[in-house]
Amino acid sequence: xxxxxxxxxxxxSYLALQDVNIEVNKGEFVVLLGANxxxxxxxxxxxxxxxxxxxxxxxxxxxxxxQLPAFKMVNLGISQCLEGRxxxxxxxxxxxxxxxxxxxxxxxxxxxxxLTMVYELFPVLKEKENDLAGSLSGGQQQMAAIGRALMSDxxxxxxxxxxxxxxxxxxxxxxxxxxxxxxxxxxxxxAEQNAHLALKVSHRGYVLENGRVVMHDRSDxxxxxxEVKKAYIG
Amino acid sequence: xxLLIQQVVNGFTLGSxxxxxxxxxxxxxxxxxxxxxxxxxLYMVGGYVTFFMMTLYGINYWVSGLIxxxxxxxxGILLERxxxxxxxxxxxxxxxxxxxxxxxxxxAVARVLWxxxxxxxxxxxxxxxxxxxxRLTEQRLIIIAGAVILMVALYLFLKHTLIGSTIEAxxxxxxxxxxxxxxxxxxxxxxxxxxxxxxxxxxxxxxxxFLVYPSMGALxxxxxxxxxxxxxxxxxxxxxxxxxILGMTESLGATYISSNYKDVIAFAILVLILSIKPSGLxxxxxx
Ligand SMILES: Nc1ncnc2c1ncn2[C@@H]1O[C@H](COP(=O)(O)OP(=O)(O)OP(=O)(O)O)[C@@H](O)[C@H]1O
Ligand SMILES: [Mg+2]
Numbered sequence: 001x002x003x004x005x006x007x008x009x010x011x012x013s014y015l016a017l018q019d020v021n022i023e024v025n026k027g028e029f030v031v032l033l034g035a036n037x038x039x040x041x042x043x044x045x046x047x048x049x050x051x052x053x054x055x056x057x058x059x060x061x062x063x064x065x066x067q068l069p070a071f072k073m074v075n076l077g078i079s080q081c082l083e084g085r086x087x088x089x090x091x092x093x094x095x096x097x098x099x100x101x102x103x104x105x106x107x108x109x110x111x112x113x114x115l116t117m118v119y120e121l122f123p124v125l126k127e128k129e130n131d132l133a134g135s136l137s138g139g140q141q142q143m144a145a146i147g148r149a150l151m152s153d154x155x156x157x158x159x160x161x162x163x164x165x166x167x168x169x170x171x172x173x174x175x176x177x178x179x180x181x182x183x184x185x186x187x188x189x190x191a192e193q194n195a196h197l198a199l200k201v202s203h204r205g206y207v208l209e210n211g212r213v214v215m216h217d218r219s220d221x222x223x224x225x226x227e228v229k230k231a232y233i234g
Numbered sequence: 235x236x237l238l239i240q241q242v243v244n245g246f247t248l249g250s251x252x253x254x255x256x257x258x259x260x261x262x263x264x265x266x267x268x269x270x271x272x273x274x275x276l277y278m279v280g281g282y283v284t285f286f287m288m289t290l291y292g293i294n295y296w297v298s299g300l301i302x303x304x305x306x307x308x309x310g311i312l313l314e315r316x317x318x319x320x321x322x323x324x325x326x327x328x329x330x331x332x333x334x335x336x337x338x339x340x341x342a343v344a345r346v347l348w349x350x351x352x353x354x355x356x357x358x359x360x361x362x363x364x365x366x367x368x369r370l371t372e373q374r375l376i377i378i379a380g381a382v383i384l385m386v387a388l389y390l391f392l393k394h395t396l397i398g399s400t401i402e403a404x405x406x407x408x409x410x411x412x413x414x415x416x417x418x419x420x421x422x423x424x425x426x427x428x429x430x431x432x433x434x435x436x437x438x439x440x441x442x443x444f445l446v447y448p449s450m451g452a453l454x455x456x457x458x459x460x461x462x463x464x465x466x467x468x469x470x471x472x473x474x475x476x477x478x479i480l481g482m483t484e485s486l487g488a489t490y491i492s493s494n495y496k497d498v499i500a501f502a503i504l505v506l507i508l509s510i511k512p513s514g515l516x517x518x519x520x521x
Contacts (some may be wrong), residue, residue, distance in 0.1 A: 050409060074415035086410030088403050097395065099403055103415035105396050133433065 001024045001187055002047070002078075002156055007056035009039075009046050016042045017166035020056070024156070024189050029182045031182050031198040031219065032191045033232050034208035041083050043208070044160045047189075048073050060156070060184040074103045079154035083161045083191075085145040089134030093125055096133050100151030110153065121177050137192040139170035144229045146174070150181065159180065159190045163197070175201050195232035199223045207232075239368045241489045242482070247374045249481025250381030253445070254436035255454055256461045256473040257388060258429025262467040264405030265418075266318060268329040272459075273433060274455030275340040276313070279432025282348055283447035285355050295358050303431045310430025311423045319422065337451070344448040355441030372405035377439045384435055385474065386426070390485060392470075401425050405468060409516050414458045460500045464507045466514030479503065 002024040004130040009017040017039050024030045034040045045051040049057060049070035058066040060076055063124060068092040073080075079100075088096050099119060101111045119126040133144055142162050149157060149217060159178065163171040179201045182188045192198040199219040207228065213221070222228050262270045280302045287298035317336045321329045359372035365406050391398035404411040404421045404482065412418060437446070461480055465472020480500055487503075488496045 042346065048413060069417075070409075070412035071415050071417045074413070082409060086407045088406040088410060088415065090406055091399070091402065095399060098400060099414050099416075101410075102396065102400070148414065188278065216450050 001028075001061060002189070003059040004043075004047070005059075005160075007043070007046065007058065007208050008054045009042055009051055010054050011042075014148060015211060018044070018218065020208075020213055022180075022206055022213065022216075024187060026187055027182075027185065028204065029179070029188045029202045029207040030190070031195075031202040032189065033193070033195050033198065033222075033228070035193060035231070038208045039211040040208060042211075044082075044158050044189075044191060047158060050076060074152045074154070077155035078147040079152050079156070079159065080158040080222075081142075081145045081149045081160060081162065083164065085141050086231055087133040087141055087145055087148070090132055092130050093136070094129040095127070096144055096148050097129075097151050100148030101153075103152055106224055111151070114151050116154055118150055119182065119183070121150075121188050122147055122153075139166050139174070141144055142166060142170075142174055143177070144179065146181075150186075156187045156189065159188065159189050161193065163192065163194060171197060193232065195228060197220070200226075237366050237489065239366070240370070241376060243368070243370055243378075245482035245485035246478070247377050247481070248485055249478035250378050251436045251440045251452070252458055252461055254432045254439075254454045254467070256458045256477050257456075257470065258386070258432045259458050259471060260465070260468055260473040261401060261425050262427050263462060264455075265422055266329070267468075268318075268333060269456060269459060270313075270318075270328075270426075270429075270460070271333040271459075272317075272336040272340055274312060274453070274458065275337050275344075276310060276430045276453035277433040277437045277454055278307055278344060278446070278448065278451035279309065280341065280430075281355070281441050281450065282344065282353075283434070283521045284438040284441055285353050285446050286401055287358055295356075297371075299435065301502055302438055303434045306430040306434035309428040310426035314422050314426040318426075319419070319440075327514060331358055337455070338401060339450055341451060348448065350448055352445045352447045354445050355438070359421055359441040359442070364413035371443075371483075373442050377443070380435065380439045381420065384432060388432070392430075397424070401428075410413045437477035446475075457497075461506045464514055466516040467520065469514065469516035472514055472516035 002064045007017055008015065009018040017043055020043060042051065049068050052122045053066055057064055059079060088099065097115060099115060104110050106148055124140055125143055125147055126138065129197050133141065136144060146162065162174050175197050178188060190198060199222055205216065205219050205222045206213050255273065283302035283305050284298045286302050287293045288295060313336060317332050321332050359371060359376055362369050363370050363372060392402055399419050400416045401424065403416060404418055408418060424518045429508060456491060457480060461476035462473055465476035483503055484496050484499050487499045
């Protein structure tokens with residue numbers, strides 16, 4: 001479904017990603033492991049069009065997308081939750097969610113269905129629908145961000161470190177929700193530093209170090225790998 | 235007492251005009267993060283278009299104002315495309331200079347085309363009405379009512395339509411806006427169109443009282459810039475409150491202190507408010 005071939009991305013003269021090849025199949029839950037500064041966010045921002053690769057190609061459902069502007073990705077079925085959540089913090093939660101469905105604004109029924117689905121997934125958002133997004137706790141904001149990304153009814157959901165700054169119990173909640181979303185048929189690509197939980201819920205994983213993919217395998221195999229254990233698990 | 239009430243009404247009149255211009259400036263600031271210094275000049279052109287529609291073509295005051303609004307919306311979009319859009323990824327200083335350049339260009343063109351004379355949009359509502367023993371000209375009431383109607387319309391547009399909320403979405407989080415599928419180019423054009431239309435409306439409303447002349451843009455932009463600094467850059471409630479604070483103080487100050495100081499008052503308030511709240515009354519925060 002998503003195929004990155006030979007992706008290079010640089011910030012000025014600094015090469016942040018080198019020859020990255022990643023493939024995600026329909027229905028999969030894939031995790032991208034990497035320490036601080038490994039290039040996870042850079043990779044995600046490149047997939048969603050916020051950054052342009054200096055070379056390489058990105059295919060989504062057979063179409064080349066590496067030159068498309070970010071706002072067109074949602075129409076194709078790619079929805080991304082940025083690191084830091086990128087909510088509209090001075091707007092109510094509900095307005096954030098409705099804007100998440102911006103590209104299907106004429107499909108009133110579909111929007112309503114997605115909203116119900118998001119509220120079922122994260123009941124706390126329903127309770128807080130009239131509160132400003134910026135006033136929510138970190139965990140609730142992450143839920144709002146995932147909810148907003150789901151409102152466009154995407155085929156591929158990109159989640160950049162949703163666990164950042166959250167208490168373990170909240171991380172568990174968020175991961176459980178993502179698992180449900182994946183089971184319901186959405187393909188998920190998730191970036192994480194903390195591999196423990198991520199490898200439990202995902203099917204496959206890639207390990208990114210200094211902008212290069214150094215390992216990729218089934219999640220259960222990666223969990224058993226000594227190097228992965230040492231670097232990314234407690 | 236009557237004098238006081240009269241000056242309060244005058245304060246509201248001034249505040250209304252400032253407000254329509256300030257709202258546009260603050261909206262544009264919110265999405266571009268650079269003040270559109272040419273905004274006052276769009277206000278000036280709006281005044282001229284209204285004036286010529288009425289005097290050259292004998293078109294009705296309201297229709298002239300409407301035509302001016304449409305013409306200015308188009309000019310606003312052109313300004314965004316020609317000046318601001320190409321500079322999107324440039325440093326702020328460059329955008330700053332571009333905006334000042336656009337301002338000087340528009341004023342120069344206005345002087346060449348229309349001369350430096352003061353012109354008055356023909357007053358059709360110059361009757362005096364008595365309200366509670368106070369004499370007020372109809373035009374002042376029209377200015378206040380017109381501004382209030384436009385403010386309410388803007389509020390409904392921004393808060394209660396999905397298209398309108400894309401403007402605030404882009405101001406609050408540009409990446410977030412792109413990722414939900416909002417085309418930031420279109421939002422930028424929409425914002426310039428709305429802002430320019432409001433500036434034009436301000437000039438159409440104020441023209442019968444405050445006259446139309448090429449430097450009116452430079453004069454108002456200074457004050458409106460002060461207003462959005464006072465209010466907190468990019469804040470809408472701040473722009474509204476700041477406008478009325480300034481309008482009121484100018485009006486009362488001119489009467490009870492000295493009219494010589496009228497145009498200095500803006501800066502006195504600026505210093506006062508910023509020394510108490512350095513980021514303005516309603517800091518946008520988090521940027
Ligand atoms: N805007 C930028 N300009 C220059 N260098 C950048 C920029 N953004 C990131 N980098 C650099 O690129 C490298 C990869 O950063 P990136 O944010 O992609 O890492 P990450 O894996 O997401 O890290 P984290 O876990 O901290 O979020 C880092 O060395 C970082 O310093
Ligand atoms: Mg990151």
